[in-house]
Structures are given as C-alpha cells and as structure tokens.
Amino acid sequence: MSYTNKYDVIIIGGGTSGCSCAYNCSNLGLKTLLVEKNNFLGGLMTGGLVVPIMKSSATDLNCKYYNLLVKTAKKFNAQATYKDGNDGWFNPEVLKIVLEDILTTSKIKMNLDILFETNIISINKNNSLIENIILNSNLLSLPVESTYYVDATGSAEFSILAGCEILKENNIIQQNSLRFILDNVDFNKFELFLKSLDDDENITNTFRDDISNTLHFTTASTWNDNESWKLDKYLKLGVEEGLLIETDRSYFQIFSVAGTNNKVAFNCPRINNYKNNPFMASNELIEAKKAIWRIYNFVKKMFPGFENSQICNIATQTGIREQNRVKTKYYYTKDDLISGKKFKNSVLSANYGIDVHSQNKNCSMTQVKKNYELPIDTLISNDFDNLFIIGKAIGADFYAQSALRVQKSCMSMGEAIAKYIAQNKN
Numbered sequence: 001m002s003y004t005n006k007y008d009v010i011i012i013g014g015g016t017s018g019c020s021c022a023y024n025c026s027n028l029g030l031k032t033l034l035v036e037k038n039n040f041l042g043g044l045m046t047g048g049l050v051v052p053i054m055k056s057s058a059t060d061l062n063c064k065y066y067n068l069l070v071k072t073a074k075k076f077n078a079q080a081t082y083k084d085g086n087d088g089w090f091n092p093e094v095l096k097i098v099l100e101d102i103l104t105t106s107k108i109k110m111n112l113d114i115l116f117e118t119n120i121i122s123i124n125k126n127n128s129l130i131e132n133i134i135l136n137s138n139l140l141s142l143p144v145e146s147t148y149y150v151d152a153t154g155s156a157e158f159s160i161l162a163g164c165e166i167l168k169e170n171n172i173i174q175q176n177s178l179r180f181i182l183d184n185v186d187f188n189k190f191e192l193f194l195k196s197l198d199d200d201e202n203i204t205n206t207f208r209d210d211i212s213n214t215l216h217f218t219t220a221s222t223w224n225d226n227e228s229w230k231l232d233k234y235l236k237l238g239v240e241e242g243l244l245i246e247t248d249r250s251y252f253q254i255f256s257v258a259g260t261n262n263k264v265a266f267n268c269p270r271i272n273n274y275k276n277n278p279f280m281a282s283n284e285l286i287e288a289k290k291a292i293w294r295i296y297n298f299v300k301k302m303f304p305g306f307e308n309s310q311i312c313n314i315a316t317q318t319g320i321r322e323q324n325r326v327k328t329k330y331y332y333t334k335d336d337l338i339s340g341k342k343f344k345n346s347v348l349s350a351n352y353g354i355d356v357h358s359q360n361k362n363c364s365m366t367q368v369k370k371n372y373e374l375p376i377d378t379l380i381s382n383d384f385d386n387l388f389i390i391g392k393a394i395g396a397d398f399y400a401q402s403a404l405r406v407q408k409s410c411m412s413m414g415e416a417i418a419k420y421i422a423q424n425k426n
C-alpha cells in the first residue's frame, strides 16, 4: 500500500455511508483516504449490530454499491433475502470481512488507503476551504491534505470540529438502543411457537427459504395501545412476574441472523438519549446492559427455543438514531418528503416512512404514499465549498432525517457524492 499525504478525497468515518463513498470514489479513479476510528468497517451495520436493512422502494438510483454488498455478502454466506423481497438481511459480524473484501479488490485498492484506529485532531481552514487536517493514529500525528472532504461520521464530528453551523430547529429527541445478539436458539422450536401465535401476519412471521431450506423470522411488540401485537401478553406477563420492567415493553423486536441457524438479533432495549450530557448518556449504557440481562432471562423463560440461548454480542457502537445535523445548501423538510417533491439532482429515490422512536406511548410510524427524492444540495456544506456530509447527519429536519437515515439511503448518499466529486473535480 502506498502512503501519500495528498488525496482527492478524504472520508472521515468508515461506516454505512462512508464505505459506499470510499468504494465509489476509488472506483471512479479518485485518490481516496478512508479514516475510521474503530478497527473494523461498517459503523452501525457491524459495530451497532443494526440488521437487517429496512426495505425501501424498488428504484435503483445510486444502488450500485448496495447491490455489490448483497452479492458479496451472499458469497460469504452472510446474506439472506426475506419473503418480502428485502435482500438486505446481513450477518453483522461477517459483514466486517465482507466490507474489507469489497474495499481491497485490486481496482479499488489502487486508489484507496484505509486508516483504522485513527481520529481527527485538528482542521486547518482558509476562508471557505478546508486545506488540510491532522489525524491521530496511535499517538502518531499524521498531517494529510485533500481537495475534498466527506463527513461520514454520522454524528457530524468532523463538521463540528471545522466550525460548521449545526441545525437547532427543535428540541425533539428520540430514543437510542443498545442492540445485542443471542446464540444457541432452537429455530425450529421457536418457529412452531411463532406459528401457533399467528400464522400469516406481517410482523410476526417465519419464512423458509425454498432453495437452502434455511429458516428466517422476525417479530415485534411495542407498548402502543393502538396496535395489537401477538407477543404483548407475554411481555405483560414478564412485567407481572418481575422479569421485565414496564419500559422494556416499549419496543421489542427480533430478527434471525442471516447465514446462521441459531442466532437472533434484538433491536432493543431502548435507552434515553442524553445527547448533551455525557455523564447521563454513560449511565444509560449501564442501564442498557441491565435491560439486556432482563430481556435475556425473560426470553429464556417465556419463549420456546430460547431455553439454552447465550448472549454472544452486545453492540460496541451505541445505536444513536439522530445526534447532530449539519446546515447544508438545501434544508430538506418533512413536507418535501411527504409530498414526494422531485429534484433535478436527486441522490436517491425511497419510500421508507417517518420513524421517530419516541419516549412516549402511541407514537407510530408515518407511512409515505409516494417515493421521495433528496437533492444533492442537502449533502453540500453551507460553510465550506469542499466539504460534504453523508449519512444520518445531513441537513434535513428532524422528521425527514428519521426516514432518510435508513441504511440503503445512506449508501446511496455515499455513491451520489462520489459521482458529484468526480464530475466536478478540476
């Protein structure tokens, strides 16, 4: 690998959107540096154990990288296609290997350097341009310079350090989650239990892949009164018996893990989001582990098939749905999204709904009726001419962000920005 300190593009954050951007930039011949603070790629998809992707529309705008990810994960037996056609059921642990495989093929490797366990120390600016940055890699100070910079940190860490304006249009916050995985679950036994509850409902269902005969399943329950969840009676019983506490009922969701016949991924417990108070936020992580222990003991006792299960993964990255959003050239709103407004330079076409994980009961997802688009200007910094923001920190309002943050859309953002940079590079 060649180490140079001058690049066409430096991407900070090797997560969901950053890996897509790095692949596409390198594939388009741009000399690219990908900087990641962990020792693996994938961000929330791997470290956050966020699987599967949420299904969103059938259009293929800027989905080349996503399709490659599906194809490559399949080769590693780390992908499944659910019966609704969602081909984004991944194995989060194996995905770490899959992502490196994609980013180290000979064509990509020629143009791409990856730095793991590296962070940003400082950013040197000149008026509306970012000139160079200093990285910290294992206490080594590393000055690097680029024509363009992409903030793919998900938290806007790079943009904040650069001094960009952060959107503060309301004080609404949504809950975080700390996801985990249980091993050694008897899928066949659990399938019978789920089928006895409810054979053909949308949420609580099982699916046997005709070709491989592999079983996949998902089920969920929330404490919302306006929906009837088949598992609710068990969760209520769990509270009555002292296995769970009331807030554990707020959101319970599980998915079988692709490529396994015994692992189940949990999209819970939810935890409070103290984005401006690191002490409270840290305490919530302790509470989250207590909740994982309660939920684990609850499923072991209440759900046939979980009797011999074991905790095998607890997310190393907290599941933060929304943290900071950066002011960009076009402020994208909920109205743009719901009305399906069209844009000339659209980054994506999607239909995943507004999905705020509220602390309160009876708040559910808003379905969108038309596909929506997102203009490239929502990814272009308002403060710096050579800075772009991709992923969950883009310049959309709180509600629009809750739809746009799904993984497939984040990957499309990375792909669109790579094309934009390649086109505009002088």
Ligand SMILES: Cc1cc2nc3c(=O)[nH]c(=O)nc-3n(C[C@H](O)[C@H](O)[C@H](O)COP(=O)(O)OP(=O)(O)OC[C@H]3O[C@@H](n4cnc5c(N)ncnc54)[C@H](O)[C@@H]3O)c2cc1C
Pocket (backbone or CB within 6 Å): 012, 013, 014, 015, 016, 017, 018, 035, 036, 037, 038, 041, 042, 043, 044, 045, 048, 050, 051, 052, 053, 054, 055, 118, 119, 120, 152, 153, 154, 155, 157, 158, 176, 177, 178, 179, 267, 318, 319, 320, 321, 390, 391, 392, 393, 405, 406, 407, 408, 410
């Ligand atoms: C609990 C939860 C459940 C979700 N469920 C789903 C779901 O079921 N399906 C779905 O499609 N979407 C889901 N989402 C949304 C989706 O997973 C995220 O919005 C998306 O993955 C965010 O991608 P990103 O690229 O913005 O950030 P990330 O994937 O988090 O990537 C950011 C990367 O930047 C790195 N980084 C951060 N700061 C620095 C720094 N200073 N220096 C170097 N590297 C840095 C991080 O380590 C990370 O690798 C969920 C989100 C959460 C939180």
